Amino acid sequence: MAYQSPPPLGMSLSGLASAQSLVSAQPNVEKLVEDHLAVQSLIRAYQIRGHHVAQLDPLGIMDADLDSFVPADIITSSDKLGFYGLDESDLDKVFRLPTTTFIGGSESALPLREIIRRLEMAYCQHIGVEFMFINDLEQCQWIREKFEKPGVMQFTLDEKRTLLARMVRATRFEEFLQRKWSSEKRFGLEGCESLIPALKTIIDRSSANGVDNVIMGMPHRGRLNVLANVIRKELEQIFCQFDSKLEAADEGSGDVKYHLGMYHRRINRVTDRNITLSLMANPSHLEAVDPVVQGKTKAEQFYCGDTDGKKVMSILLHGDAAFAGQGIVYETFHLSDLPSYTTHGTVHVVVNNQIGFTTDPRMARSSPYPTDVARVVNAPIFHVNADDPEAVMYVCNVAAEWRATFHKDVVVDLVGYRRNGHNEMDEPMFTQPLMYKQIKKQKPVLQKYAERLTSEGAVTQQEYEEEISKYDKICEEAYERSKDEKIMHIKHWLDSPWPGFFTLDGQPKSMSCPHTGLSEEDLTHIGEVASSVPVEDFTVHGGLKRILKSRADMIKSRTVDWALGEYMAFGSLLKEGINVRLSGQDVERGTFSHRHHVLHDQNVDKRTCIPMNHLWPNQAPYTVCNSSLSEYGVLGFELGFAMASPNALVLWEAQFGDFNNTAQGIIDQFISPGQAKWVRQNGIVLLLPHGMEGMGPEHSSARPERFLQMCNDDSDMFPKITDDFAVRQLYDCNWIVVNCSTPANYFHVLRRQILQPFRKPLIIFTPKSLLRHPEAKSSFNDMNSGTDFLRLIPDVSAESRSAASVKRLVFCTGKVYYELNRERTARGMEADVAIARIEQLSPFPFDLVKAEVERFPNAELVWCQEEHKNQGYYDYVKPRIRTTINRERPVWYAGRDPAAAPATGNKHTHLQELKRFLDTTFNMEAFKGLS
Numbered sequence: 001m002a003y004q005s006p007p008p009l010g011m012s013l014s015g016l017a018s019a020q021s022l023v024s025a026q027p028n029v030e031k032l033v034e035d036h037l038a039v040q041s042l043i044r045a046y047q048i049r050g051h052h053v054a055q056l057d058p059l060g061i062m063d064a065d066l067d068s069f070v071p072a073d074i075i076t077s078s079d080k081l082g083f084y085g086l087d088e089s090d091l092d093k094v095f096r097l098p099t100t101t102f103i104g105g106s107e108s109a110l111p112l113r114e115i116i117r118r119l120e121m122a123y124c125q126h127i128g129v130e131f132m133f134i135n136d137l138e139q140c141q142w143i144r145e146k147f148e149k150p151g152v153m154q155f156t157l158d159e160k161r162t163l164l165a166r167m168v169r170a171t172r173f174e175e176f177l178q179r180k181w182s183s184e185k186r187f188g189l190e191g192c193e194s195l196i197p198a199l200k201t202i203i204d205r206s207s208a209n210g211v212d213n214v215i216m217g218m219p220h221r222g223r224l225n226v227l228a229n230v231i232r233k234e235l236e237q238i239f240c241q242f243d244s245k246l247e248a249a250d251e252g253s254g255d256v257k258y259h260l261g262m263y264h265r266r267i268n269r270v271t272d273r274n275i276t277l278s279l280m281a282n283p284s285h286l287e288a289v290d291p292v293v294q295g296k297t298k299a300e301q302f303y304c305g306d307t308d309g310k311k312v313m314s315i316l317l318h319g320d321a322a323f324a325g326q327g328i329v330y331e332t333f334h335l336s337d338l339p340s341y342t343t344h345g346t347v348h349v350v351v352n353n354q355i356g357f358t359t360d361p362r363m364a365r366s367s368p369y370p371t372d373v374a375r376v377v378n379a380p381i382f383h384v385n386a387d388d389p390e391a392v393m394y395v396c397n398v399a400a401e402w403r404a405t406f407h408k409d410v411v412v413d414l415v416g417y418r419r420n421g422h423n424e425m426d427e428p429m430f431t432q433p434l435m436y437k438q439i440k441k442q443k444p445v446l447q448k449y450a451e452r453l454t455s456e457g458a459v460t461q462q463e464y465e466e467e468i469s470k471y472d473k474i475c476e477e478a479y480e481r482s483k484d485e486k487i488m489h490i491k492h493w494l495d496s497p498w499p500g501f502f503t504l505d506g507q508p509k510s511m512s513c514p515h516t517g518l519s520e521e522d523l524t525h526i527g528e529v530a531s532s533v534p535v536e537d538f539t540v541h542g543g544l545k546r547i548l549k550s551r552a553d554m555i556k557s558r559t560v561d562w563a564l565g566e567y568m569a570f571g572s573l574l575k576e577g578i579n580v581r582l583s584g585q586d587v588e589r590g591t592f593s594h595r596h597h598v599l600h601d602q603n604v605d606k607r608t609c610i611p612m613n614h615l616w617p618n619q620a621p622y623t624v625c626n627s628s629l630s631e632y633g634v635l636g637f638e639l640g641f642a643m644a645s646p647n648a649l650v651l652w653e654a655q656f657g658d659f660n661n662t663a664q665g666i667i668d669q670f671i672s673p674g675q676a677k678w679v680r681q682n683g684i685v686l687l688l689p690h691g692m693e694g695m696g697p698e699h700s701s702a703r704p705e706r707f708l709q710m711c712n713d714d715s716d717m718f719p720k721i722t723d724d725f726a727v728r729q730l731y732d733c734n735w736i737v738v739n740c741s742t743p744a745n746y747f748h749v750l751r752r753q754i755l756q757p758f759r760k761p762l763i764i765f766t767p768k769s770l771l772r773h774p775e776a777k778s779s780f781n782d783m784n785s786g787t788d789f790l791r792l793i794p795d796v797s798a799e800s801r802s803a804a805s806v807k808r809l810v811f812c813t814g815k816v817y818y819e820l821n822r823e824r825t826a827r828g829m830e831a832d833v834a835i836a837r838i839e840q841l842s843p844f845p846f847d848l849v850k851a852e853v854e855r856f857p858n859a860e861l862v863w864c865q866e867e868h869k870n871q872g873y874y875d876y877v878k879p880r881i882r883t884t885i886n887r888e889r890p891v892w893y894a895g896r897d898p899a900a901a902p903a904t905g906n907k908h909t910h911l912q913e914l915k916r917f918l919d920t921t922f923n924m925e926a927f928k929g930l931s
Contacts, residue, residue: 036095036096038084039084039112042116043097043103046124050122050123051123051383052128054124054125057354058416058417065368065369090112097110102144102149103148103149103150125391126391128383129380130383133375133378155390155393163393164458164459164464164467167389170193171445173228173229174186174190180239181242184424185258189351191416192353193225193386194392195226196229197392198414199230199396202396207270207275209404210404212276214276215315216317217290217293219287219319221353226317227260227262235478235482236485239482240482243485245486253677254677260493261278261279261493261678262277278495280495283669283670287323287326289636291335294314294341294346295643298341298342298343298641299643301344309344314343317348318351320350320351320361320364321355323348323350324365331630332636333373333379337377337408338628340623341634345403347409349414351416352386352416353416354435355432360432379410380402381413384412386416399412417442494679495643495680496643496680512724515787516751517783517786517787517788519785520784522571526571527554527560527564529614530555531549531551533599544596560743560783563590563596565742570649574619577647578620580612580620580623580649580650580651581623581625582653583634583650583653584655585655591653592771594772597610612624635652638650639671642682648683649750649754651685651687653689657765657766658699667686670682673734681759683754684761685753689765691769692910697903701867705870705872707842708873711733712734713733730756731760738765740814740839741815742782742793743778746766747778747783748783765814791840792836794855801831804856805832806856807833807859810921811836819918823921824922846883849880853884860889861885862893868897868902869897871899874895892930
């Protein structure tokens with residue numbers, strides 16, 4: 001009986017009589033309301049917790065959430081109705097359905113028995129849906145409709161046959177490799193073959209929604225299968241990788257087959273639209289490629305004006321253990337909604353083997369599911385039993401639709417198993433005996449699905465067998481062709497081609513670099529904008545007014561400090577159509593309050609101005625963005641961004657240089673060896689604030705010794721000096737390491753980074769105290785047309801004296817020069833001591849060092865650094881200077897003693913150490929008697 005409002009006052013007697021009968025029925029109304037509330041709670045319980053009882057494990061031995069407990073509010077037997085104050089007699093009662101469910105379809109009321117049955121079908125079969133933590137009603141309703149509406153999981157005959165064909169390809173590909181190369185590692189997909197139709201479904205649906213570029217990142221598991229059956233790499237190119245006689249081409253040192261990337265543009269057969277698919281090359285470091293994929297995706301969106309991610313998208317694949325265990329996953333999720341980092345939704349697919357190498361999931365994570373990290377960004381999570389290909393296909397369609405509708409991340413958790421060990425040579429029975437006994441008995445998913453379709457009459461046994469033999473024949477023919485492949489060309493596996501930048505055979509178009517100086521007019525114009533507020537009615541901070549005025553004064557006197565030198569480099573590149581992107585923690589203002597690239601109106605909240613974007617009428621855009629407080633994730637992201645195009649200067653600045661070590665994985669696996677492993681160049685710039693200034697062990701050293709140790713030049717070989725030596729050296733190196741001592745040189749090295757005819761990573765140890773040092777300024781004369789980056793700055797005071805009288809030649813780099821110069825002047829030793837600055841440490845300027853040594857034939861050679869002896873540059877520089885002089889003279893050391901920490905935490909000790917090494921440098925007897 002429905003609720004009735006109380007009778008109005010002044011009603012008739014007959015009305016009163018009916019009202020009295022209503023009072024006697026009041027308890028029934030209460031019971032009715034209670035029962036309806038109970039049914040609402042029951043529906044909500046299934047929506048929240050139904051996934052805990054879904055049948056997700058194909059093996060039937062594990063609970064995907066690691067807990068066999070069944071929530072009390074899920075009706076697994078009629079006696080549990082008591083939790084809601086209901087009992088068996090209520091099962092056939094009809095209840096009105098709330099607006100928060102779609103199980104009724106076109107009906108607004110259903111019997112309780114049917115309500116429970118439909119909830120079971122929606123939430124407790126082969127799909128487990130986690131979404132009720134999402135705090136947006138529209139999004140929750142959208143998901144409910146997708147999974148609750150009766151009949152949503154219906155597929156046409158064509159769709160089923162396509163799905164079967166895709167399962168055949170995924171399965172037979174692995175079987176073919178197993179037959180031909182049974183003792184080779186390939187990290188096969190057996191046990192989760194439905195990944196292939198899953199990915200193809202996501203790509204098909206996204207293509208239909210307008211996406212024409214998909215960038216993918218994945219670990220090694222199933223990679224060859226994805227290359228073959230999703231991206232459509234030629235099978236012979238894959239098969240020839242297994243040939244031990246395949247010779248490497250001379251382009252690089254290469255990488256193993258299950259790390260290589262790929263780029264391919266083709267027609268999507270389902271949508272008949274063009275689509276570009278690229279799979280990023282990646283190292284064994286699981287999940288490290290995640291932010292790199294996001295950065296490249298963001299860049300591709302940026303270059304094609306795709307401001308809301310409708311044309312370019314990313315798909316990331318993960319393993320269950322790594323998704324839960326690697327912190328970079330969390331860092332990458334936290335970039336997903338930030339304005340300068342969002343890619344407008346990523347589809348994450350977890351290949352959940354329910355094991356990590358040999359580690360049981362109960363030892364590998366503290367959360368119920370491996371996917372719980374995704375809840376932090378309100379991403380819906382769809383768990384699905386990978387042995388039900390139709391459920392997988394449905395979930396992937398929904399995931400692609402979600403991304404197209406809401407442009408937010410979504411996770412598909414494919415719960416499967418791993419038929420072999422971690423690799424094909426590994427014995428899993430040592431550590432998972434019961435699991436692998438079950439796996440040995442487990443019928444393969446293709447066989448299960450084929451039997452299901454033949455019993456439904458969707459395909460005949462003969463059609464199924466023909467599909468298998470058709471694909472087997474394709475594999476055999478490709479295998480025969482693969483025998484003709486004699487040389488491995490890594491460039492066939494390039495994931496980010498740069499059309500038009502190189503010659504057709506991948507070489508630089510020239511071996512020369514134009515001058516990096518600028519016209520007086522451009523320098524003045526950029527300086528004037530840098531010292532102004534180019535927006536009307538904009539109130540800047542009083543302190544900033546003083547900074548802008550001092551900039552204007554410098555420009556009038558044709559001088560620049562560090563911040564202006566950087567401004568000149570960025571501004572001039574923007575004029576030439578080169579995008580500039582500077583990212584990192586607090587880079588908009590600058591950690592040391594020197595940059596101020598984003599001005600904030602002091603009276604209007606969030607009103608900002610970026611003067612750099614007001615330089616020229618049709619300039620390239622300048623992006624400067626404070627990042628999240630992450631190094632690993634953000635550096636990976638910027639590396640990916642730089643990968644998309646050579647015509648952009650992409651810079652990442654560390655808050656302090658030593659913070660680069662939390663991004664060590666990106667530096668060691670991608671930046672340093674990236675070109676050698678994957679023939680892909682990258683021009684990313686790392687700005688690493690460095691210098692011993694009494695700030696303690698953490699804010700002093702950018703660890704230059706580590707970067708120098710990874711440089712690939714030979715310390716014992718004096719190179720052949722040619723006209724194009726300086727450029728050829730850059731071309732041959734794996735990265736460039738500099739420590740500039742003047743704003744002009746910083747300006748030049750940034751411009752050279754783009755003007756040179758190839759791309760190399762650039763590591764710059766940037767100053768802190770020099771940002772405001774009165775002597776660390778440069779004249780326009782050092783930056784005008786015809787000027788260039790100085791790899792070495794020779795001693796400039798030597799002109800006034802006889803070079804033969806110089807008793808000591810001190811080589812140094814960076815800020816310590818100013819301390820040495822001040823001390824030399826204070827001691828009046830200009831006639832005795834020459835000081836040369838090595839600005840480019842790697843590639844080492846052998847030719848210029850040789851010329852400087854020959855200038856001072858009677859001088860002792862000293863390397864002076866402010867870092868400790870076991871750190872800094874000494875171990876890198878000493879053997880190279882010795883090679884330059886044919887090891888005829890010693891190279892003495894002046895600097896701090898060896899130490900475990902990069903710097904002392906005591907200011908007094910810091911100053912004592914400084915005095916001590918300056919004394920050593922200028923004491924002419926310091927090295928007497930030493931051999």
